[in-house]
Amino acid sequence: MDIQATNEQKRILEATGRIIKINARAGTGKTTTLCLIAEHNRDKKILYLVFNKKNRDEAERIFPPHVKIKTVHAFARFSLSSLGKRFKTDDNFNVCTFLPYFGKERNRQTLATLSYNFLTFFLNSGFEKLEEAINPYIEDCLTEEQRKTFNHHEKRIIQITRDFATSWNKEEISGPHDFYLKLSHIKKTFHKELEKFDIILVDEGQDLSHVMLDSMSHCTKRIVLVGDTHQRIYSFRYALDAMRIMKCDEDFDLSLSFRFGKRIADLVTMFILQSKNEMNFKICGYENRKSEVSFYSDLSLVNQEIKTAILSRTNMALFKNAMYLRSKKIRFFLNVTSNLS
Numbered sequence: 001m002d003i004q005a006t007n008e009q010k011r012i013l014e015a016t017g018r019i020i021k022i023n024a025r026a027g028t029g030k031t032t033t034l035c036l037i038a039e040h041n042r043d044k045k046i047l048y049l050v051f052n053k054k055n056r057d058e059a060e061r062i063f064p065p066h067v068k069i070k071t072v073h074a075f076a077r078f079s080l081s082s083l084g085k086r087f088k089t090d091d092n093f094n095v096c097t098f099l100p101y102f103g104k105e106r107n108r109q110t111l112a113t114l115s116y117n118f119l120t121f122f123l124n125s126g127f128e129k130l131e132e133a134i135n136p137y138i139e140d141c142l143t144e145e146q147r148k149t150f151n152h153h154e155k156r157i158i159q160i161t162r163d164f165a166t167s168w169n170k171e172e173i174s175g176p177h178d179f180y181l182k183l184s185h186i187k188k189t190f191h192k193e194l195e196k197f198d199i200i201l202v203d204e205g206q207d208l209s210h211v212m213l214d215s216m217s218h219c220t221k222r223i224v225l226v227g228d229t230h231q232r233i234y235s236f237r238y239a240l241d242a243m244r245i246m247k248c249d250e251d252f253d254l255s256l257s258f259r260f261g262k263r264i265a266d267l268v269t270m271f272i273l274q275s276k277n278e279m280n281f282k283i284c285g286y287e288n289r290k291s292e293v294s295f296y297s298d299l300s301l302v303n304q305e306i307k308t309a310i311l312s313r314t315n316m317a318l319f320k321n322a323m324y325l326r327s328k329k330i331r332f333f334l335n336v337t338s339n340l341s
Helices: 007-013 030-040 053-062 072-079 082-086 095-102 108-124 130-141 144-152 154-169 177-186 189-194 210-217 262-276 315-327
Strands: 019-024 046-050 067-071 199-202 222-227 250-254
Touching: 007 030, 007 250, 019 030, 030 046, 030 053, 030 199, 030 222, 046 053, 046 072, 053 067, 067 072, 072 082, 072 177, 072 189, 082 177, 095 108, 108 130, 108 144, 108 154, 108 177, 130 144, 130 154, 144 154, 154 177, 177 189, 177 210, 189 210, 199 210
Parallel strands: 019 222, 019 250, 046 067, 046 199, 199 222
Antiparallel strands: none
């Protein structure tokens, strides 16, 4: 890889700490930095854990061959060896899966939602038994009204969720990807498999499950954790921000974005400083890229000759803008991330 490292990247390559964190802002060369680390350690056995298939496929095209690239869920399944290969997955596991278990009850939707959320919470938690997850789920995840409903129906909810977990374990029905991630944690195969590598590169550190965080906390190998607190999107799945939580030996920033120029960088910095009061936040624009910042109350005024990103505060505004652009036959696209394994 013939890439001229920036000063920030050079400092990262010179790091000697066992656990290092890289706070990478949008477009600052996160993947390039990890590639440089891999190239800098050709004699090491390296694992790169990514969040989804898209990231894995992209990484496989640019990382050197001595790096094993796995999604977190695929690595969990791999760590379970022959046991993991037998499991069939259900990508349609959701709230509706629980509706039949509550018949025609008036609050069946609420009960199904509580059951699904509780089981999802447990699968992503560091607890080994369902009972251990009950109080944390109630205290940290539910409103006062939801707590009353959960407590009133607790025995039924626990029994139903237990039956699901048991059926998955017996391979009677297909389960979600989070199930074998959980199983690899309980059996400690995830942790043991990590120990076979010299360096573990971990992507999306702002959205790690309790399972991942716990496994890394027991790992004795070198860990490079990269992420951006300001790009958290999976808190609804009870993910943790390891960029804030996990202790490290050295902490670095990637603040030079190659996606935009100074004007956008200055605006982003102002927003973060004003809205989150983070006085240490910094992002710099690339001097060779020109950027413009404009504010519109009417999309018809947007200059169609310039590639433009439109930010919408709500889904309703997003669809409204999309319908307008479609009616004017203006091409646009939405960027959606999915497919975890």
